[in-house]
Amino acid sequence: MGYRVLADAAMLAHFAFLVYLALGGFLGWWRPWLLLAHAPVLLWGLLSVTVGLECPLTVVEDWARHRAGERGLDSGGFIETYLTGVIYPEQYLGLVRALVVVVVVVSWVGAVVRIRRRRTGVPA
Numbered sequence: 001m002g003y004r005v006l007a008d009a010a011m012l013a014h015f016a017f018l019v020y021l022a023l024g025g026f027l028g029w030w031r032p033w034l035l036l037a038h039a040p041v042l043l044w045g046l047l048s049v050t051v052g053l054e055c056p057l058t059v060v061e062d063w064a065r066h067r068a069g070e071r072g073l074d075s076g077g078f079i080e081t082y083l084t085g086v087i088y089p090e091q092y093l094g095l096v097r098a099l100v101v102v103v104v105v106v107s108w109v110g111a112v113v114r115i116r117r118r119r120t121g122v123p124a
Contacts (some may be wrong), residue, residue: 001065001068003065003067003068004064004065004068004070006060006064007060007061007064007065007068007070010057010058010060010061010064011061011078011082013057014055014057014061014078015082016059017041017057019046020038020041021041021042021045021100021104022100022103022104023103023107024037024038024041025038025103025104025106025107025110026107026110026111027110028107028108028111028115029107029110029114030113031113032114033112035108035111042104049097054077054103055077055078057078058073058077058078061073061078062077083096088123
C-alpha cells in the first residue's frame with residue numbers, strides 16, 4: 001500500500017511539474033519574482049527533451065510501482081505512459097511540444113511587458 005501511495009504521489013507531482021512548466025510563466029505576471037523559480041524548471045524541461053535527462057520523479061514512480069507489484073512506466077517514461085497516445089496522438093508530439101514553447105514564450109514576454117509597465121507607471 002505504501003509503495004502505491006508513493007507511486008501515485010510521484011505521478012501527481014509529475015503532472016503538477018508539467019503544468020507549472022507550461023503555465024508557470026503566467027505567475028510572473030502576478031509576482032515577477034516567480035520567474036526565478038520558473039527558469040530552472042524550463043531548463044530541466046529543455047534538457048529532458050533535448051538531451052534525454054531522466055527525471056527523478058519518473059525513477060521514483062517506476063520503482064514504487066514495481067515494488068507495489070504493478071506494471072511500471074512504459075519504456076519512454078512518464079510522458080509516454082500518461083500523455084502521448086493517451087491525451088494526444090503520438091504523431092502530434094512535436095506539435096504539442098511546439099505549442100508548449102509558444103505558451104511559455106507568450107507567458108514570459110507578457111511578464112516582461114507587465115514588469116516594464118509597472119516600473120514606468122503605465123497601467124497594465
